[in-house]
Amino acid sequence: MAPSLPQTYTTLTLRARPKGSIVPGETFATNTTNTTPSPSTLSANQILYQALYLSLDPAMRGWLNDTRSYIKPVQIGEVMRGASVGVVLASKSSKLQTGDLVLTQSAGWAEYAVLDESACESVPDTGEGKRRSAIDALSVLGLTGLTAYFGILRVGEVKKGDFVVVSGAAGATGSVVGQIAKIKGATVVGIAGTDEKCRWLTEELGFDKALNYKAKDFAKQFREVTKPKLIDVYFDNVGGEILDLALSRAAPHARFVMCGGISQYNEAVQKGPKNYLMVVSMRIRMQGFIVFDYLKEYGAAREELAGWVKEGKLKRGETIVPGGLKEAEKALVGLYEGHNTGKLLVEVSELEDKAKL
Amino acid sequence: MAPSLPQTYTTLTLRARPKGSIVPGETFATNTTNTTPSPSTLSANQILYQALYLSLDPAMRGWLNDTRSYIKPVQIGEVMRGASVGVVLASKSSKLQTGDLVLTQSAGWAEYAVLDESACESVPDTGEGKRRSAIDALSVLGLTGLTAYFGILRVGEVKKGDFVVVSGAAGATGSVVGQIAKIKGATVVGIAGTDEKCRWLTEELGFDKALNYKAKDFAKQFREVTKPKLIDVYFDNVGGEILDLALSRAAPHARFVMCGGISQYNEAVQKGPKNYLMVVSMRIRMQGFIVFDYLKEYGAAREELAGWVKEGKLKRGETIVPGGLKEAEKALVGLYEGHNTGKLLVEVSELEDKAKL
Ligand SMILES: NC(=O)c1ccc[n+]([C@@H]2O[C@H](COP(=O)([O-])OP(=O)(O)OC[C@H]3O[C@@H](n4cnc5c(N)ncnc54)[C@H](OP(=O)(O)O)[C@@H]3O)[C@@H](O)[C@H]2O)c1
Numbered sequence: 223m224a225p226s227l228p229q230t231y232t233t234l235t236l237r238a239r240p241k242g243s244i245v246p247g248e249t250f251a252t253n254t255t256n257t258t259p260s261p262s263t264l265s266a267n268q269i270l271y272q273a274l275y276l277s278l279d280p281a282m283r284g285w286l287n288d289t290r291s292y293i294k295p296v297q298i299g300e301v302m303r304g305a306s307v308g309v310v311l312a313s314k315s316s317k318l319q320t321g322d323l324v325l326t327q328s329a330g331w332a333e334y335a336v337l338d339e340s341a342c343e344s345v346p347d348t349g350e351g352k353r354r355s356a357i358d359a360l361s362v363l364g365l366t367g368l369t370a371y372f373g374i375l376r377v378g379e380v381k382k383g384d385f386v387v388v389s390g391a392a393g394a395t396g397s398v399v400g401q402i403a404k405i406k407g408a409t410v411v412g413i414a415g416t417d418e419k420c421r422w423l424t425e426e427l428g429f430d431k432a433l434n435y436k437a438k439d440f441a442k443q444f445r446e447v448t449k450p451k452l453i454d455v456y457f458d459n460v461g462g463e464i465l466d467l468a469l470s471r472a473a474p475h476a477r478f479v480m481c482g483g484i485s486q487y488n489e490a491v492q493k494g495p496k497n498y499l500m501v502v503s504m505r506i507r508m509q510g511f512i513v514f515d516y517l518k519e520y521g522a523a524r525e526e527l528a529g530w531v532k533e534g535k536l537k538r539g540e541t542i543v544p545g546g547l548k549e550a551e552k553a554l555v556g557l558y559e560g561h562n563t564g565k566l567l568v569e570v571s572e573l574e575d576k577a578k579l
Numbered sequence: 580m581a582p583s584l585p586q587t588y589t590t591l592t593l594r595a596r597p598k599g600s601i602v603p604g605e606t607f608a609t610n611t612t613n614t615t616p617s618p619s620t621l622s623a624n625q626i627l628y629q630a631l632y633l634s635l636d637p638a639m640r641g642w643l644n645d646t647r648s649y650i651k652p653v654q655i656g657e658v659m660r661g662a663s664v665g666v667v668l669a670s671k672s673s674k675l676q677t678g679d680l681v682l683t684q685s686a687g688w689a690e691y692a693v694l695d696e697s698a699c700e701s702v703p704d705t706g707e708g709k710r711r712s713a714i715d716a717l718s719v720l721g722l723t724g725l726t727a728y729f730g731i732l733r734v735g736e737v738k739k740g741d742f743v744v745v746s747g748a749a750g751a752t753g754s755v756v757g758q759i760a761k762i763k764g765a766t767v768v769g770i771a772g773t774d775e776k777c778r779w780l781t782e783e784l785g786f787d788k789a790l791n792y793k794a795k796d797f798a799k800q801f802r803e804v805t806k807p808k809l810i811d812v813y814f815d816n817v818g819g820e821i822l823d824l825a826l827s828r829a830a831p832h833a834r835f836v837m838c839g840g841i842s843q844y845n846e847a848v849q850k851g852p853k854n855y856l857m858v859v860s861m862r863i864r865m866q867g868f869i870v871f872d873y874l875k876e877y878g879a880a881r882e883e884l885a886g887w888v889k890e891g892k893l894k895r896g897e898t899i900v901p902g903g904l905k906e907a908e909k910a911l912v913g914l915y916e917g918h919n920t921g922k923l924l925v926e927v928s929e930l931e932d933k934a935k936l
């Protein structure tokens with residue numbers, strides 16, 4: 223049964239590399255394409271894809287810079303890169319059926335796309351309906367869940383009794399990091415940007431403590447909370463002042479898991495941690511990682527994460543921005559301003575309609 | 580046979596914690612003590628010690644700060660801490676004989692001291708006379724030689740084919756680091772502060788290349804030298820701009836051996852590496868260490884180092900400041916100004932006289 227498709231569809235492309243922060247209306251161009259890709263023009267092994275949820279990620283700011291990194295920059299005029307979950311509208315693939323949910327890194331900021339089956343991953347059924355499975359695939363079982371998993375377990379080598387501090391704790395990655403550390407028997411303090419987020423961390427997610435880094439006496443609170451025991455594992459999502467504080471309160475042989483530094487992403491000249499020489503005196507292992515390096519182990523990790531969710535040990539959190547793809551740019555800016563609790567997604571299209579296909 | 584001892588002797592004590600650089604005549608006080616410790620007042624297991632060579636170390640600046648570090652600060656009024664090699668003038672120890680050379684961390688900046696035998700290590704005979712053995716014990720077989728050894732082998736895990744860059748390369752630690760890396764089959768570039776030091780590194784020590792970081796186009800030279808191959812192992816003795824450059828030219832999964840940051844030791848507010856987020860994108864393992872952690876393995880390491888020296892694979896370099904203990908303060912300042920090539924020592928007293936004892 224052929225779906226009825228609209229005559230136009232939207233993509234967002236990179237217009238100008240920002241110097242500092244992303245400027246809505248300037249950094250990206252919104253394009254209306256007149257013909258939606260059509261089922262009849264698919265080649266062998268291709269599918270027609272419609273995006274449902276788009277993942278917004280702090281790293282996106284870095285992809286807009288023309289510098290050497292773990293991934294090549296998005297080019298001017300290119301559709302913005304991004305992970306999304308969508309539905310198969312038509313298929314010439316023997317592996318994918320119309321109506322299937324798929325996860326892809328290849329559609330980018332586009333409502334529709336023609337994709338090769340090799341660019342699609344299947345979305346695990348988490349047993350609570352299609353919508354929940356779609357969200358989980360970008361959230362707790364998505365790249366941020368996997369980042370948390372490999373970061374705290376492999377790089378941080380967290381173990382029972384460790385004293386763990388997580389920055390960006392109420393975000394997609396941080397919230398999962400802290401909960402995994404708790405599962406492994408650590409004591410966990412989270413750092414986040416509002417009192418409400420802090421309450422969510424302690425009351426809902428089971429963190430031992432949470433500190434609001436925007437509080438006036440935050441540095442004092444930080445020193446106090448690290449007085450009974452110095453930090454064994456610091457999981458860094460933000461950099462800046464919080465990283466410096468963590469360095470000053472690191473235990474000998476502490477592990478610093480370097481996941482990201484969102485406080486620096488929009489700075490034209492980034493600031494390094496002035497206390498970095500604690501790395502020498504405290505014999506810190508400060509180690510960076512990129513989740514892609516663990517690609518071969520995603521399957522096993524997702525199974526363990528899904529298991530923890532089922533057992534109620536791992537709570538999920540998402541902030542889903544409604545309104546379609548056109549909201550992506552503003553929503554992305556909001557990520558750097560802390561608008562989200564848990565994983566930030568844009569709802570590109572509602573699942574309900576597609577279920578009818 | 581009782582030695583004839585002078586009536587007075589000199590010690591240097593900490594007078595005032597410096598804010599920035601050490602100020603000769605202000606930071607330390609020179610004290611003349613009227614009675615030299617005497618052989619007759621020794622208790623059981625004690626020796627009377629006369630210092631011959633005093634080691635000067637960049638870390639000394641850090642010991643003058645009242646901050647948390649790997650070792651407790653030197654207190655105001657306390658004799659300045661430091662390693663030295665000296666001779667046993669009299670002994671009530673069954674392990675040490677008059678005339679023996681000993682290495683100690685306990686005499687500090689003092690011409691004479693009464694030491695417990697447990698505070699003394701014996702000085703290995705390197706087969707080229709007593710004077711050479713005394714110097715070796717503070718240099719290639721001393722803490723800087725050991726630091727180089729454990730740093731590049733254990734923390735850096737250097738292996739054949741690695742591209743290694745060493746900062747502070749013409750210093751005591753750096754010069755040994757580069758040579759060990761060569762022994763292990765790496766390609767080695769050293770960074771040092773004069774053209775003469777650079778020539779010493781390539782022509783005498785066998786470094787593949789050496790760059791003078793004071794050259795106007797140093798950053799350009801650095802980028803060029805790291806163009807054919809990005810950095811696998813960076814051994815950092817200095818921090819600052821050179822560390823930032825190294826970060827910008829790190830290969831994926833590079834190891835950064837964090838040994839010290841002499842460019843920052845005299846700064847009231849230290850500067851962190853602004854390119855530190857390369858740790859994330861290049862998955863760098865940036866790891867600090869303190870040589871003391873390998874205490875139990877010093878013996879085996881010294882044997883291997885001494886073996887390389889004998890085989891001619893490991894060349895030694897020292898700058899020995901004459902003039903006695905009173906020169907220590909000025910000489911220490913010179914260390915931060917690059918006056919030394921290889922290990923910086925102060926000759927406190929000449930060995931010849933002692934040989935008569
Ligand atoms: N290494 C990898 O493979 C990998 C993979 C995925 C993500 N990451 C990194 O992990 C980090 C978290 O990513 P995520 O996707 O989970 O995003 P997220 O944490 O869900 O969202 C970003 C959060 O960062 C906080 N934030 C923003 N600006 C800040 C500032 N100046 N100082 C402190 N906190 C600030 C905000 O919360 P507040 O209200 O608390 O400010 C915001 O909610 C990022 O650094 C990202 O680049 C790394």
Ligand SMILES: NC(=O)c1ccc[n+]([C@@H]2O[C@H](COP(=O)([O-])OP(=O)(O)OC[C@H]3O[C@@H](n4cnc5c(N)ncnc54)[C@H](OP(=O)(O)O)[C@@H]3O)[C@@H](O)[C@H]2O)c1
Binds near residue numbers: 637771816871
């Ligand atoms: N982690 C440990 O256990 C351990 C143990 C021993 C030593 N260390 C560290 O290892 C490093 C080297 O110590 P060392 O005893 O072997 O001393 P060294 O290298 O023999 O002497 C210091 C050298 O540093 C260079 N330098 C001074 N200021 C500089 C600056 N602003 N920028 C760049 N280079 C500068 C000078 O040479 P130029 O002419 O090249 O400027 C000077 O000769 C130090 O950072 C020290 O703290 C660590």
